[in-house]
Amino acid sequence: MSELNQPLGGNVMPRTGGPGTMMRLPTQPTAEGLDACFVGIPMDIGTSNRPGTRLGPRQIRDESRMIRPYNMATRAAPFDSLQVADIGDVPINLYDLKKSVDIITEHYKGILSHDVVPLTLGGDHTLTWPVLRAIAAKHGPVALIHVDAHSDTNEEMFGETVAHGCPFRRAYEDGLLLNDKVFQIGLRxxxxxxxxxxxxxxxxxTVIPAEECWHKSLAPLMEEIRAKIGDAPVYLSYDIDSLDPAFAPGTGTVEVGGLTTIQGLEIIRGCAGLNLVGCDLVEVSPPYDPAGNTAVIAANYLFEMLCALPGVKRG
Amino acid sequence: MSELNQPLGGNVMPRTGGPGTMMRLPTQPTAEGLDACFVGIPMDIGTSNRPGTRLGPRQIRDESRMIRPYNMATRAAPFDSLQVADIGDVPINLYDLKKSVDIITEHYKGILSHDVVPLTLGGDHTLTWPVLRAIAAKHGPVALIHVDAHSDTNEEMFGETVAHGCPFRRAYEDGLLLNDKVFQIGLRxxxxxxxxxxxxxxxxxTVIPAEECWHKSLAPLMEEIRAKIGDAPVYLSYDIDSLDPAFAPGTGTVEVGGLTTIQGLEIIRGCAGLNLVGCDLVEVSPPYDPAGNTAVIAANYLFEMLCALPGVKRG
Amino acid sequence: MSELNQPLGGNVMPRTGGPGTMMRLPTQPTAEGLDACFVGIPMDIGTSNRPGTRLGPRQIRDESRMIRPYNMATRAAPFDSLQVADIGDVPINLYDLKKSVDIITEHYKGILSHDVVPLTLGGDHTLTWPVLRAIAAKHGPVALIHVDAHSDTNEEMFGETVAHGCPFRRAYEDGLLLNDKVFQIGLRxxxxxxxxxxxxxxxxxTVIPAEECWHKSLAPLMEEIRAKIGDAPVYLSYDIDSLDPAFAPGTGTVEVGGLTTIQGLEIIRGCAGLNLVGCDLVEVSPPYDPAGNTAVIAANYLFEMLCALPGVKRG
Amino acid sequence: MSELNQPLGGNVMPRTGGPGTMMRLPTQPTAEGLDACFVGIPMDIGTSNRPGTRLGPRQIRDESRMIRPYNMATRAAPFDSLQVADIGDVPINLYDLKKSVDIITEHYKGILSHDVVPLTLGGDHTLTWPVLRAIAAKHGPVALIHVDAHSDTNEEMFGETVAHGCPFRRAYEDGLLLNDKVFQIGLRxxxxxxxxxxxxxxxxxTVIPAEECWHKSLAPLMEEIRAKIGDAPVYLSYDIDSLDPAFAPGTGTVEVGGLTTIQGLEIIRGCAGLNLVGCDLVEVSPPYDPAGNTAVIAANYLFEMLCALPGVKRG
Amino acid sequence: MSELNQPLGGNVMPRTGGPGTMMRLPTQPTAEGLDACFVGIPMDIGTSNRPGTRLGPRQIRDESRMIRPYNMATRAAPFDSLQVADIGDVPINLYDLKKSVDIITEHYKGILSHDVVPLTLGGDHTLTWPVLRAIAAKHGPVALIHVDAHSDTNEEMFGETVAHGCPFRRAYEDGLLLNDKVFQIGLRxxxxxxxxxxxxxxxxxTVIPAEECWHKSLAPLMEEIRAKIGDAPVYLSYDIDSLDPAFAPGTGTVEVGGLTTIQGLEIIRGCAGLNLVGCDLVEVSPPYDPAGNTAVIAANYLFEMLCALPGVKRG
Amino acid sequence: MSELNQPLGGNVMPRTGGPGTMMRLPTQPTAEGLDACFVGIPMDIGTSNRPGTRLGPRQIRDESRMIRPYNMATRAAPFDSLQVADIGDVPINLYDLKKSVDIITEHYKGILSHDVVPLTLGGDHTLTWPVLRAIAAKHGPVALIHVDAHSDTNEEMFGETVAHGCPFRRAYEDGLLLNDKVFQIGLRxxxxxxxxxxxxxxxxxTVIPAEECWHKSLAPLMEEIRAKIGDAPVYLSYDIDSLDPAFAPGTGTVEVGGLTTIQGLEIIRGCAGLNLVGCDLVEVSPPYDPAGNTAVIAANYLFEMLCALPGVKRG
Structure with a gap:
């Protein structure tokens, strides 16, 4: 067990120092030998309104520095079970969205040549389509839990088919999804x-608008979803704008009346037991939350996703 | 139907461009020919604590740029039913509050010489009194739904009878209200x-303090209120500080323990079916929320008010 | 009654002016003659992550300027019952935490040589240990209501026993607590x-993690706690990071999924009837909330603590 | 000498604590027994564009906490020569500018019933007119050094004669100025x-536009001005917007191409030797500089004014 | 003369209200009948580092609200000489930079079908290339005054030839420039x-690095430049990052040691007398300066460009 | 040459991605094999006023991402001459300043067991004393170029000898300096x-107050200093608060009337030719400049220091 990577602890290096990696984990250039990996996509050129998500991975990593290795609520101890590292960023082309989409798919195919679950730090939501292409190339069509304020199923935006409002329509068209096991939560x-x-x-x-989520726990919903998905491979795509802007001001297309962070935790924790094969956390825009708390949520949610992966022991 | 004004769409002009009007609607100098109009009052000299609401209309308009024409939750399509435009701002006198109050009343009498419902972008809450004077001059005394952290029924402030803590006392004294149909929600x-x-x-x-709203949906409350108001003409005055400061930091006299934006949506959507003759959204102070999310709420609430007006079809 | 100190009213001096004291109360150098006193500890050198709480007392006092003397919800009128003043700050040593801890204890022993309840404006949470030493020196071991995201019971941090993650372990070791009457609320x-x-x-x-608080009122919990504590002397230590960062962004070690300000109000109001002998509000970090709303909450919570003290009449 | 008030030192109380007064000086309710006094006017209702100066005195006092008692450049030690205190704020009427103007004059007549030099913390520039009325009532017409981006000699604004663009025209009309000894520096x-x-x-x-100040020291200019003024009583009115917005972002009507803080220091230090009978520092708007550096400048400039007063020894 | 458009004055409508157009001028859909026009390009997808310039035109217009019609320094009264309006934004494609470049050229060809000087509100610097294509199509190759921290003559960026670091290399390749009359000022x-x-x-x-500009007026440089350019048609491209970040924090690729705003004014004012056929002000990124002072500079510089146009009378 | 570390280029990975190291250089755990190294000290507990420098190294590294490898002004190409890496942070004890001071000295002795020039990213200025202890242990007493607003030669602060106002007095007492070759620039x-x-x-x-630097180039001063220092080993300690707060708002003890960034560049570039054996850049406090431009200056200054090191070729 002692050979597993551990986040750099706060009693060894002050939380305000240490490497700028996710949870101050070791970094390595490929996913070789890993069970799970964090990877960033510093992109925002698929965005329709406020930009800034190109800096999302940097701020999420920065604000992940406080997270300790054990999940007090779920008793998951992921670093006792899985080999995890931060494998850096995808070298996307900031001047050409269509090329970036192909770069991402190729990059993830490289990652997935290893037996690893990628946890993606976005980046705008356009990225989920090319990631899903690589995921489905390995695992076949997947179930999808998509948490978002928007359906992101536009036919096109400004005449373009590649944009952050379109990824799930493209994924559908490419046959990447198990359509009876697709759940969109928080739309409004x-x-x-x-x-x-x-x-x-x-x-x-299955579309669950925000209004159906108001004033209640989402644990029962997740129980239903788990039952419907069974042991199919699942991809979890979490758009931070699913949350109400009170919680997550640092994003680009805010919508009023969203989920609470508590409901977000219930959703992610409710994925434990599923056969998660990939996760992403997208649309964190640092310029709109300089204090960094939106990124703190994102970092914690990514940690919670790690805790929910198959094979993680509970202490 | 094609003659009705439409907001400039995001597939024609990027959301970050286009005119700085409410929802990127056309503008016109008077209310002639309109069913509903947006009008701004760039005033903050009635404010007791933090200033800034003089810039509220500008920021609300700016942050309205993302709102699309159809209400996904209520299925209201206001621009298919009503002729709507942004008719600009009231030229108030920033150096003399008492004169401004009279300027507002006169300006609204001009607006109401047309058969139109004014939706006001504030501005500090002092403005509701002079608006109500014009409203009552046309419609007679009205029912009132007043959402706020404060009762705004002070006899006077610092010896003055015209200030943002006094408008509803003045309205009462002027006989502008149907007193058995006045509801104050969120006081604390x-x-x-x-x-x-x-x-x-x-x-x-009827006073419903915030404490009576905690931990629950306000839909039942609105059902009661609708029953009590019946078909009387109603004015809706929404002070953004009714919301908890977590949601609406950009305001001047914040009070802890307020409503959620979800409850705010329930209140406004719960006004559908009433005979709304005017609405305002007041006390947005941009300097206290430079990222603009308080104004995003305000803009959406004004859109929701438009959706709740009589005559709006549901698609 | 007219001899009791009153906050400077908004009809005598604009809220944006007047003395920079808590609630614009008079200030005096010692606690002599007071029933309750506000005291600041401008310290952050016990902090592990983001700093800034050294400026907490200044911002809390500044943002307390809007609070009026009467509690609309509980009908408490503390300034009609108690003699209250702001007695300034503890002259802690910003370059030596261990010395500061002793300075605090001595300072509070001086305060407690008078028959007064100190309400402390923090400052990082390290301060509660030295305050409790003085409290227990006067009152003996006390019951504790500790609201926080963290248990603060670390054996040590970076090898040190004095730090903001350790105060309650130190207090336990010193025998300052009635262990069957200790309640930790909001941990996560x-x-x-x-x-x-x-x-x-x-x-x-008794540890009540945040998860047990989700989606519900905490009034029933407080009823239980009051029953268990009975008439023992009680200390209330309120860490602002118990709140979800949506409400209180201005703090150093934010944790997702916390309490709402409503629940915080329920906790503090739920202390009325207890034999409160001291209270603190800690971990407000102004640089992370320049607009000041975290400090507004803190100021209001301190006012609510004052309202909950023994001997306060309800009007 | 030991009887003279001293600012609370940083070795006695951390700079982040201590009283919220100017330079952490003692406060007293009147100017009795003082040689110089700091006084605040928390007003912004004479402002034409961005508001916020109503909070100027609070932020200036807060950010004055770091200033030590000795002027390293000029070797002035004002607290060894003069009895100085902070006498608090003028209770202006935030809802009626015209009444506030009279309140200010009356308040300053009370101050000037003592033999004291008032140093005013603004507040918007409207205040200089009523202050000058009181100054001239005691000293007769005065010389004026007016540093500003604007001439503030409008006949009226929006039809009003009382506003922050008009004070010096009003002062002229009232015969308060020695017109051959009036200098306006920095206009643009x-x-x-x-x-x-x-x-x-x-x-x-004499009008010295900003363009005449570019790229050079203003020490020679001040030498000329001192020669022209001689021993006439002088009032110094310093509008922080005289500075380029790079230095002073926290103000309401910024103009490009202004003075540097170095030139500002040259102007104020260049007033030493004049018979200064009053000074003000106006137009600091905290919401537009939350980090507070504009207020740091203002606080230091007020300290420099104090250092330049007649009777201050140089060590 | 009375038929010329005038900015909406501050004595008719408070500066904080009125239309969100450049200088509160009238707006019209085309350039027909105009001598000069303001036009926005809400684009940032050519940006290499911090994004945000897509919101530049909105913030520049907003912050232009304070500018009055007469230039106190140069005595230019542009609205007494020229017919000017704000003709809105170019509908660029935010998801495809290469398409946007062609949209811009076509749009400007439409504008230049009228005899008008376009003053462009950017937007990232990529836009200057397509604008110059339209300019040269009408006027032939032009002289260029290019003020910037960067030469923007990269062969390519990340393999792309269209990006904000390449416009002037593209313009050279297309033969749009009079190469002996090209001046790059401020590079560093x-x-x-x-x-x-x-x-x-x-x-x-001619390349004038920032170091050659330090500590001195640029008026002599502009005299030289005017002599070299003579009466050739000139395009002025002003990148706000030419300024030191102290002045212009709100931009994406800041470089230390830049020009002062005073030098910027000297450059633009030094263009008077030239045959200016087009101007742009690019790279204002609002999210990096929420207080808006970078946009205030930009707005003033655009006004100064207007004042420097051929045909503007000096009063 | 191809074996020398190179910063990750912007054509290989977007500037907004890539490793969070200084200039996106490779990282290694020790200084072995390096000619120069970047090292961070994430400390602020020696600070007297505003805190935050504990996060300085993180923000400086983040904002260094835009710096390219070649110095356009000095033609230095440091990565063609020297082997450089980022060796991470010193694990200081955030709860005990005195222990941290010893940790720093020991850590730097370890670094200096290699033949390397350390370039330190602070952190508060306390750190220079322990760094100098290690420097002098290797090189003997050194010449010092100390750029700062403050002399930092206090005997003690609040009774403590270890604090950010004392390092150079301690260094003197320890005999670490060549006293005839010590230069303090910018005091005020x-x-x-x-x-x-x-x-x-x-x-x-030699003390050169800020006033002696006003309105002129510092190149002549540096020529004098180079002549006086000759070939003695030199340490350069650069406190970012030497700059005027207009340039560097993100620091803790701002003083008005400081150096310009241009003068800072002149100082650092003026060190070329000296026998620099160590450099630091201290007192960057991210919470006071969330947009990050203070850190951009710091990052560039550290790059300029690297360019000025002995052995760097000029291209």
Whole structure:
């Protein structure tokens, strides 16, 4: 066990120092030998409104420095079970979104040539489509738990099919999803037409608008979802704007009346027991939360995703 | 139908560009031909603590740029039913509050010479009194739904009768209200004496302190209120400080333990079916929320008010 | 009654002016003649992550300027019952934490040579240990209501026994606590091992993690706690990071999924009837909330503590 | 000498604690027995653009906490020569500018019933007119050194004669100034017509636009000014917006291309030897500089004014 | 003369209200009938480091609200000489930089079908290339005054030829420039090789690094430049990052040791007398200066450009 | 040459991604094989006023991401001449300043067991004393170029001899300095007595107050200093508060009227040719400049120090 990577502890180096990696973990250039890896995608050129997510991975890593290795609530001790490292960033092309999408898929195919679960630090939501292409190339079509304020199933934006409002429509078209096991949680706000949310429903997806989440625990919902997904491979895509802006001001397309961080924790913790094959946390925009608390949430959620992975022991 | 004004869409002009009007709607100098209009009052000289609401209309308009025309939750499509425009700001006198109050009343009488529902972007809460004078001049005394942390029924402040803590006392004195149909929701915090909240009760008003709203949906409350108001003309005055400062940091007299934005949505959506004749959203102070999310809430709430107006179809 | 100190009122001096004392109360150099006193400890050198609490007392006092003397919810009128003043700050040594700890104890012994309840404006949580030493020197071991994201019962941090993660372990070792009447509310997040929370349980303490508080009122919990404490002397230590960072961004070691300000109010108001002998509000870090709303909460919570003290009449 | 008030030193109380008074000086309610006094005017309702100066005195006092008693550059030791205190704020009426103007004059007449030099912490520039009325009532018409981006000699603003763009025109009309000894330094930017700056010239005033100050020391200018003023009583009115916004972002009507803080120091230090009878530092708007460095400048400039007063020894 | 558009004055509408157009000018959809026009390009997808310039035009317009119509320093009264309006934004494609570049050229060809001088509010610096294509299509190759921290003559960035570091190399390749009349002012910082600045020199351009500008007025430099340019058509491209970050924090690729705003004014005012056929002000990134002073500079510089245009009378 | 470490280039990985090391250089645990190394000291517990420098090294590294390898002004190409890496942080004890001081000395003795020049990212200025102890242990007493607003030669602060106002007095007492080759540049502001600056003069040091630097280039001064130092080993200690707060708002004890960044560049570039054996850049406090431009200056200054080291070729 002593050979497993451990986050650098606060009694060895002050929390305000140490490496700028996720949870102050060791870094390595590839996913070789890892059970799970953190990887960043410093991109925001798929964004429609406020930019800034290109700096998301940097701030999430920075603000992950306080996280300790043991999950007090779930009793998960992921670093006692899994070999984990931070494998750095995807060298996307900031001037060409379409090329970046292909760079991402190729990069993840490289990662997934190892038997590893990638945990992605976004980056705008466009990235989930190319990640899913690599995921499905390895695992076949997957179940999807998609937490978001928006359905991200636009046919196109400003005439483009690649943008942060479109990834799940592209994933559907590419046959990357198990359509009876797709769950979209937290959708809300204004739109262009009922079809904005109904498009997925017509494909067999389950849409749970924010309004159905208000004033209650989401633990029962997750129980249902786990039952429906069973042991299919699952991808978890968590858009920080699913949260109400009170919790997550540092994002680009805020919508009023969203989830609480408690509900977010219930969702992620509720994924434990599923066959998670990949996760992402997207749309953290540092310029809109210089104090960094949005990134603190993101960092903790990524840690909670790690804690929910198959094979993690509970102490 | 194609003659109705539409917000400039995000597929025609990036959300970060386009006119600085409410929802990127067309602007016109008067309310002529409109069913509803957005109007700003760039004033803060009635404020007792932190200033800044003089810039509220500018920031609300700016942050309204992301709102799309269809309400996903209520299925309201206001721009398919009503002719709406942004008619600009009231030229108030920033150096003389008493003169500004009269300027506002006159300006609204001009607006209300047309058959239009004004949706006001504040501005400090002093403005509701002069607006109500014009409203009552047209519609007679009105029912009132007043959402706020404060009762705003002070006899005077610093010896003055015109200030942002006094508008509803002045409105009462002027006979502008249907006293058995006045509802104050969200009151809380510290005061000078029990009379701060009881004064209205003695006049027949219904006071629902924040404590009675905690931990629950306000949909049942709104059902009751709708029943009591019936088809009387109603004015909705929404002070953003009714919300807990976690949601709305950008305001001047914050009080702890307030409403959630979800409850705010329940209140405004719960006004659908009423005979709304005017609405305001006041006390947004941009300097205290430079990231602009308080204004995002305000902009969305104004859109929700528009969706709740009589005559709006649900798609 | 007219001899009791009163906060300077908003009709005598604008809220944006007046003395920079707590609630614009008079100040005096000692606690002589007082029933309750506000005292600041401008310290942050016990902090492990983000600093800044050395400026907490200044910002809390500044943002207390809006609080009026009467509690609308509980009907408490503390300034009609108690003689209260702001007695300034403890002259701690910012370059030597261990010396500061002794300075604090001595300073509070001086305060407690008078028959007064000290309400402390922190400052980092290290301070509660030396304050409790003085409290127990006067009152004997006390019951403790400790609201926090962290248990603060570390054996040591970076090899040191004096730090903001250790005060309650030190207090236990010094025999300052009635171990069957110790309640820790709101604990959560990541840690090093189950012992982080279980250590106190082994000593007879009651630990209520944040997860047990989610989605509900804490009034019933406080009823239980009051029953268990009875008429023992009680100390209330309120760490602002018990709140979710959405409410209190201005603190140093934020943890996701915390209490709401409403629950905080329920806890403090739920202390009324207890024999409170001291209270503190710690860990407000102004640089992380320049707009000051975290300090507004802190100031209001300190006012609510004052309202909950023995002997305060309800109007 | 030991009877003279001293600022609370940093070796007695941490700089981050201590009283919220100017330079942590003692406070007293009147100017009795003082040679110089600091007084605040928490007002911004004479402001045309960004508000916030109502909080200026609070932030200036807060950020004065680091200033030590001896001037390293000029070798002035004001607290060895003068009895100085902070006498608090003027209770202006935030809802009525015209009343506030009269309150200020009356308040300063009370101050000036003692033989004291008032150093005013603003507040918007409207205040200089009513202060000058009291100054001239005691000293007769005065010489004026007015440092500003704007001439503040408007006939009226929005039809009003009392506003922050008008004080020096009002002072002229009231005969408060020695017109051949009036100097306006730093004027610049856009205007309505050449008369904006020429009006004063026609009255005999000397106008030194910012452009004449660029790229050079202002020490020679001050030498000229001292020669022209001789031993006439002088009032120094320093608007922080005279500085380029790079130095002083925290103000309301910023103009590009202004003075440097070095030039500001040269101006104030260049006043030593003059018969200064009053000084003000106006237009600091805290919401536009939350980090507080604009207020640090203001606090230091007020200290430099104190150092330049008649009777201050140089060590 | 009375038919010329005028900015909405501050005595008619408070500066904090009124339309969100440049200087509160009227808006019209095309450049028809105009002598000069303001036009925005809300783009940042050509940016290499910090994003945000997509919001530049909105913030520049917002912060232009204080500018009055007359230039106190140069005595220019542009609105007495020219017909000017704000013609809104270019509908660029935020998801495809290469398409946006063509959209911009086409849009400017439309503008330049009228006899008008476009003053562009950026937007990242990529835009200057497509604007110059339209400019040269009308006027032939032009002289260039390019004020910037960077030469922006990269062969490519990340393999791309269209990016904000490349516009002037592209313009050279397209033959848009009079190479003996190209001036690059303010270049500095780190690079990859001497060629970064020497490339232009080899083409006949004059490069004036920041170091040659330090500690002095740039008026003599502009005199030289005017002599060299003569009556050739000139384009002025002003990158706000030419300024030291002390002045202009709100930009994406800050370099230490830059120009002062005074020098910037000297450059722009020094363009009077030239045959200016177009100007831009680029790289203002609002998220990095929420207080807005960088945009205030930008707005004033655009006004100064307008004042320097051919045909503007001096009063 | 190809074996020398190179910063990760912007054409290989977007500037917003890549490792969080200084200039995106490789990292290694010790200084073995290096000619120069960057090392961080994440400490602020020696600070008297605003805290935050504990996060300085993190933000400096983050904001160094834009720096390219070649110095356009000096033509230095340090990575073609020297082997350089980032060797991480010193594990200081955040709860005990005196212990931290000894940890630092021991750590630097370890670094200096290799033939390397350490470039330190602070951290508060206390650190220079323990660093100098290690430097002098290797090199003997050194010449010192100390750029600062403060002399930092206090006998003690609050009774303590170890604090950020004392390092150079301690260094003198320990015989670490060549007293005829000590230069303090930029001192200014308020103090306790003339001795604050004269103490060093009495020891043979040269003190150049800020006032002597105003309005001019510091290149001539550096020429003099180089002549006086000759080939003695030199240590350069650069306190970011030497700069005027307009340039460097992100620091703890700001003083008005400081150096410009241009003068700072002149000083550091003026060190080329000296026998520099160590450098530090201290007192960057991220919470007071969230946009990060103070850290950008610091990062560039550290790069300029690297460029000025002995053995660096100029291209």
């Amino acid at each position: 706000g204004s739109g262009y037409a009922p079809e904005d949310f109904d498009w997925g429903r017509e494909k067999g997806w | 915090g510290s005061g000078y004496a029990p009379e701060d909240f009881d004064w209205g009760r003695e006049k027949g008003w | 997040g990541s840690g090093y091992a189950p012992e982080d929370f279980d250590w106190g349980r082994e000593k007879g303490w | 930017g856009s205007g309505y017509a050449p008369e904006d700056f020429d009006w004063g010239r026609e009255k005999g005033w | 910082g780190s690079g990859y090789a001497p060629e970064d600045f020497d490339w232009g020199r080899e083409k006949g351009w | 502001g308020s103090g306790y007595a003339p001795e604050d600056f004269d103490w060093g003069r009495e020891k043979g040091w």
